[in-house]
Amino acid sequence: MRMRLEAKWRRWRTMCSKALAAVLVASAVTGVIATPSAAAGSGRWAAIDAFVEERFDATGTPGAALAVIEGGQVVHERGFGEDSRGRAVTPETPFLWGSVAKPLTGLAVLQLAEAGAVRLDAPVRTYLPWFRLADQDVSDRVTVRHLLTNTSSIPTSATTEVGDRYDNTPGALTKAVRDLSGISPEGEPGESYAYSSAGYAVLGALVEEVSGRPFGPYLHEKVLDPLGMEHAVASERDFVREQVPPGHRFVFGDPVRFDAPYDTSGAPGAHMGGSARDLSRFVLAELGGGQLEGRRVLSAKGIVESQRGQVDSDADRFGLGWSVGTLEGTNERMVWKSGSLPGYDAMVVMLPGSDRAVIVLQNAFHLLRAQEFHDAAIGTAQLLSGADPRSTSTDPLATLLPWTMVVLAGLLALCVVAPALRLLATWRMAARARSRRRIALNALASVAGSLALAALLWWVLPSAFGGSIDSAVLWLPDAGWAVVGVVALTLVLAVERLVLGVVDLRRRRGKGRPNADKPEPEPRAGAASRTLG
Structure with missing residues (x-):
């Protein structure tokens, strides 16, 4: 009985081995025919994906x-x-x-x-x-x-x-x-x-x-x-x-x-x-x-x-x-x-x-x-199409524009706080030495320069990119908001320099009047006695 079972097992194993071999051969043959095409397609898409x-x-x-x-x-x-x-x-x-x-x-x-x-x-x-x-x-x-x-x-x-x-x-x-x-x-x-x-x-x-x-x-x-x-x-x-x-x-x-x-x-x-x-x-x-x-x-x-x-x-x-x-x-x-x-x-x-x-x-x-x-x-x-793919390098303006606006904003902020230097004695002395004409010209130049810069950044620069300041903020938020900040600082600077110019002119005018800043001398005691006598 056992021998018959072993014989059946050997026959079944042989049949399975032959069937498996046939499958492997068929797979190998199919692979020889199909694999190169599949591999080529796979490599093609892999290259494109990469x-x-x-x-x-x-x-x-x-x-x-x-x-x-x-x-x-x-x-x-x-x-x-x-x-x-x-x-x-x-x-x-x-x-x-x-x-x-x-x-x-x-x-x-x-x-x-x-x-x-x-x-x-x-x-x-x-x-x-x-x-x-x-x-x-x-x-x-x-x-x-x-x-x-x-x-x-x-x-x-x-x-x-x-x-x-x-x-x-x-x-x-x-x-x-x-x-x-x-x-x-x-x-x-x-x-x-x-x-x-x-x-x-x-x-x-x-x-x-x-x-x-x-x-x-x-x-x-x-x-x-x-x-x-x-x-x-x-x-x-x-x-x-x-x-x-x-x-x-x-x-x-x-x-x-x-x-x-x-x-x-x-x-x-x-x-x-x-x-x-x-x-x-x-x-x-x-x-x-x-x-x-x-x-x-x-x-x-x-x-x-x-x-x-x-x-x-x-x-x-x-x-x-x-x-x-x-x-x-x-x-x-x-x-x-x-x-x-x-x-x-x-x-x-x-x-x-x-x-x-x-x-x-x-x-x-x-x-x-x-x-x-x-x-x-x-x-x-x-x-x-078998051509070399295009690969464009980054436009430096994309990086420089927002940071340039930030640096400009920093410089303008320093200009805005600069009047605090008026508290220094040397600054006050320099201010007193200026003529009224020079004070007026400096103030006008500061105001005109600030307003010109504001106009340039608010209208001219966005127009160069085919838009407005609103579109700049929408499409280039970093540069756009930096421009808004710079323009705000230029307007603050213009107002500040105008006010300071007026103040300096008033001070200078006061110093131009004869004895305007000198107190009246007090009468001496002896002189008063002689007058009474």
Whole structure:
């Protein structure tokens, strides 16, 4: 019995050994065929992940998401770091997209054009009779296409004057556009390019007027929902529902959480958002000739027109919401859009010729380091195309500007407390020796210099960056608040020197009167006796 059991065991073990050997051989053969391809893909994404992670480390970005599209599908996606609430970022983490909103608004307008509700070369006032700039004649000649291509004559500065309101009251978008009536146009419509989110706010108001619906709900119905962008943000309600984590601004080089509200008034030009997966679906439709998974949102002809460079811009050429150029280091045509808000950065790079695209979303941004933040997307596209990735060094101004303002504030503070030296005897003697003319000239020079510095920092410096002091505080909080402090000290110094000049003049005038400071001599006793006698 035992021998029979042992014989059965040996036969069973032999069969198992042969089966296992067959499995191993098959696995080895399969491995010879499949492993090199898998390894190549794994190494490719590892190299890309390492590159973008290095860029995020360089910029100090706390959290980011990456998506790569090839051949009509998302082939790689990944989250990096954490959001501002301490949670790991994933491809489903929501961000705000900044000006990446513009191609979506452009697509909504083109839908209306294809439906016959809007003509691109018709004046805007055909659909918004109340639309006004400071020059009514210019307002009458601004067309829908001018707004789409940023050639409407609305200046770039208008974005900061009517934008970043964080206004979510009913009719917020219309109110922002109506405030353009005080903006003076730059040149003639169609004459020159001037990037302007204010112009896209007008397009959003136009969509509302023609459709009879608020911009956000209309965009969901016609663009976002048909494309399956389930968690996209185009209204305050979406923003609250998706619990969009706050982004980060930089204060002396360190990312600091910026918990800002949503801005309904800025939705068409900047305040849209969602996850990398949401944005991937929009990009897939753009690469797919206006359709995704059998749902069409725009004709193939409309997509081609929107992605065609129509006017020269600051960077490459500009179409109907998209920038168009060539990928650096290659000959590939590149259709792209970057977008930034205080606390967020986003970039889409499409390479239609090779059916590729890269999407990078970041939860931080620094206005003076914009190109560094965009390197992650551009560099990834270059790696996909076999070119060396771009890597921009930090602009020294980003570091020097806030610290320069702090040092200047310190020097001005010393100037403000300097009058305490008047308590010293040597200072008082020097003050007494000055003439009235010199006192007046010194006071006037101090006041004029202080006011000139205040004007330079309050108006001229922010204007050089295309904004105002309010926008400087919003986008560059360290430098912006330092400028506010410096201006306050210059005004204090001007008032102080004016007051001290008046005091010194009064003292000097008193000392100029004959015997003004000498007491009357007391009569001597002898003299008094003689008088009485």
